[in-house]
Amino acid sequence: MIHPIPPGTRDVLPEEMRELRRLHGNLIETFERFGYGEVATPAIEYDEVLGRGDGRTAASAYRFFDESGELLALRSDMTVPIARLVASRYAKAEMPLRLCYLASAFRAVRPQRGQMREFTQAGVELIGAPAPAGTAEVVKVLEATLDAAGLDRAVIGLGDADLYRQLLAELGVEGAARDSLLERLAMHDLVGLEAELSEVAGISDEQCATCVALTQLRGGSEVLGQARELGGPAVERATARIQETFEALQEHGVADRVQIDLGLLSDLGYYSGAILEVYDPALGHVLGGGGRYDELLKRFGVDQPAAGFALYLERVHVAQMEEESRRQEEAS
Amino acid sequence: MSTEVAGLGRAKPEGPLKLAVPRGALFGETLDVLDGAGIDTTELRGDSRSLIFEGSEITLVTMRPSDVPTYVEAGAADIGITGKDVLLEQADRRVYELLDLGFGRCRMVLAGRVGDERLGESERRLGVMRIATKYPRIAERYFEETGRQTELIEVKGSIELAPLVGLADGIVDLVATGRTLRENNLEVREEIVVCTARFVANRVAHKLRSVEIDELTAKLRQAVTS
Numbered sequence: 418m419i420h421p422i423p424p425g426t427r428d429v430l431p432e433e434m435r436e437l438r439r440l441h442g443n444l445i446e447t448f449e450r451f452g453y454g455e456v457a458t459p460a461i462e463y464d465e466v467l468g469r470g471d472g473r474t475a476a477s478a479y480r481f482f483d484e485s486g487e488l489l490a491l492r493s494d495m496t497v498p499i500a501r502l503v504a505s506r507y508a509k510a511e512m513p514l515r516l517c518y519l520a521s522a523f524r525a526v527r528p529q530r531g532q533m534r535e536f537t538q539a540g541v542e543l544i545g546a547p548a549p550a551g552t553a554e555v556v557k558v559l560e561a562t563l564d565a566a567g568l569d570r571a572v573i574g575l576g577d578a579d580l581y582r583q584l585l586a587e588l589g590v591e592g593a594a595r596d597s598l599l600e601r602l603a604m605h606d607l608v609g610l611e612a613e614l615s616e617v618a619g620i621s622d623e624q625c626a627t628c629v630a631l632t633q634l635r636g637g638s639e640v641l642g643q644a645r646e647l648g649g650p651a652v653e654r655a656t657a658r659i660q661e662t663f664e665a666l667q668e669h670g671v672a673d674r675v676q677i678d679l680g681l682l683s684d685l686g687y688y689s690g691a692i693l694e695v696y697d698p699a700l701g702h703v704l705g706g707g708g709r710y711d712e713l714l715k716r717f718g719v720d721q722p723a724a725g726f727a728l729y730l731e732r733v734h735v736a737q738m739e740e741e742s743r744r745q746e747e748a749s
Numbered sequence: 750m751s752t753e754v755a756g757l758g759r760a761k762p763e764g765p766l767k768l769a770v771p772r773g774a775l776f777g778e779t780l781d782v783l784d785g786a787g788i789d790t791t792e793l794r795g796d797s798r799s800l801i802f803e804g805s806e807i808t809l810v811t812m813r814p815s816d817v818p819t820y821v822e823a824g825a826a827d828i829g830i831t832g833k834d835v836l837l838e839q840a841d842r843r844v845y846e847l848l849d850l851g852f853g854r855c856r857m858v859l860a861g862r863v864g865d866e867r868l869g870e871s872e873r874r875l876g877v878m879r880i881a882t883k884y885p886r887i888a889e890r891y892f893e894e895t896g897r898q899t900e901l902i903e904v905k906g907s908i909e910l911a912p913l914v915g916l917a918d919g920i921v922d923l924v925a926t927g928r929t930l931r932e933n934n935l936e937v938r939e940e941i942v943v944c945t946a947r948f949v950a951n952r953v954a955h956k957l958r959s960v961e962i963d964e965l966t967a968k969l970r971q972a973v974t975s
Contacts, residue, residue: 572956572957574956604843604846605845605952606845606846607845608833608848608849608947609846633963636959696953696957697953698957700953701822701824701825701954702824702953
């Protein structure tokens with residue numbers, strides 16, 4: 418007999434569960450070691466609360482009415498629920514606050530793409546610690562977490578969420594044209610970006626080439642110099658922010674695994690300033706990401722800077738298995 | 750060169766760069782451009798039935814053009830070449846589009862029977878046009894953007910047949926020279942978009958193999974502009 422479950426969900430059997438538990442334990446232990454206390458929040462929240470995160474991309478894919486007609490939603494990440502929790506439970510607490518979680522979240526999927534509707538995220542949120550020191554602490558915890566998962570070759574991309582918004586403002590691009598260009602950038606469609614930019618009135622070929630060239634700058638601290646050569650106040654401000662963060666990382670001794678990346682753009686609208694992405698050479702998919710969300714808590718009435726990261730647990734598990742078999746191959 | 754790739758488990762951005770080469774209409778010009786970029790394509794030009802051609806710096810993997818985004822998104826190929834029509838139809842595949850290679854130029858069009866007013870008449874009197882296509886997402890988006898209602902009929906084979914036997918009022922299809930349309934008594938009514946071959950990359954490979962990919966992008970750019 419086949420008793421189906423919805424696409425994008427799955428059962429976990431004991432052998433996998435044992436491995437997952439081990440991984441969970443290692444991650445939470447690492448978070449705790451850095452002083453991050455684990456919290457849990459309900460999987461279901463009021464839709465209006467989750468909608469404060471970012472209407473367009475982070476809005477819940479699954480909404481329903483309860484028996485009294487309230488609109489409820491399944492969370493699509495943990496950052497917005499934790500912002501809500503901080504505002505209601507820790508509004509007057511001494512800052513910074515260090516919280517961590519390991520929880521399931523829910524997103525819409527396309528059928529037959531191997532995407533998960535329900536997936537597990539592990540991450541931290543550091544509330545009340547501004548850039549650059551706060552960002553550096555988050556990256557430090559992220560590195561230790563990747564080590565704890567056995568992903569010692571993983572790379573952390575560091576970019577700036579405000580770069581292109583500010584650059585386009587500087588070029589005088591507004592409204593629908595700007596939104597469309599940001600969409601091209603988020604998709605990393607360089608051909609479309611160049612074509613659309615060249616159609617915007619008042620943008621020279623040189624400015625167009627600068628914008629496209631910026632997206633391809635990734636590497637060590639040398640790319641900051643290359644970016645500055647391309648010029649402009651927006652680039653100058655963004656590179657200054659990245660440099661500040663990078664120098665703080667160097668002070669913490671955690672800059673080696675960080676790749677500066679001026680082409681990074683977050684899918685989530687609540688990020689500002691530093692944004693992070695995590696890759697491992699053993700996997701073709703992004704393992705996780707994060708960054709600063711200094712404006713998000715204001716939407717819940719608390720004015721505190723904040724930063725954090727989240728890893729996709731299932732992908733980390735796949736990468737862990739691949740790295741283990743690689744190490745065994747190398748040893749034999 | 751051998752057909753086996755050592756230690757190939759799950760897709761990963763390691764070892765020689767894996768480049769997805771489209772078989773079919775784009776195949777010949779893709780090989781010419783790769784030659785121009787200094788990549789040896791001699792073995793692919795032979796009559797080998799192999800799918801994988803391993804080199805020291807780059808491994809060429811051949812496949813249907815419409816499979817290229819699937820392989821590149823998963824990282825089973827680090828980079829690839831395919832048509833913009835394929836990328837538009839599979840717009841939800843997260844691949845980086847790095848370069849317009851310029852060749853393989855063709856037009857996505859709405860076509861109907863010569864001298865036949867079925868398209869207009871159906872729209873006016875029935876409120877919907879029946880459109881047969883292999884590109885349902887491109888067609889859906891186009892008609893939405895132009896504010897018209899359609900009944901899309903997805904077919905796999907010779908699309909020109911559909912309006913001739915009355916399955917559809919018109920077709921949305923890719924046209925290179927227009928010869929097939931003419932031979933079947935069809936004509937272009939509207940042009941939707943012009944498509945050319947594009948160079949694409951996996952998100953993670955683009956970050957972790959940046960030097961190699963940037964170098965190859967520059968060589969390809971040179972090869973298609975010279």
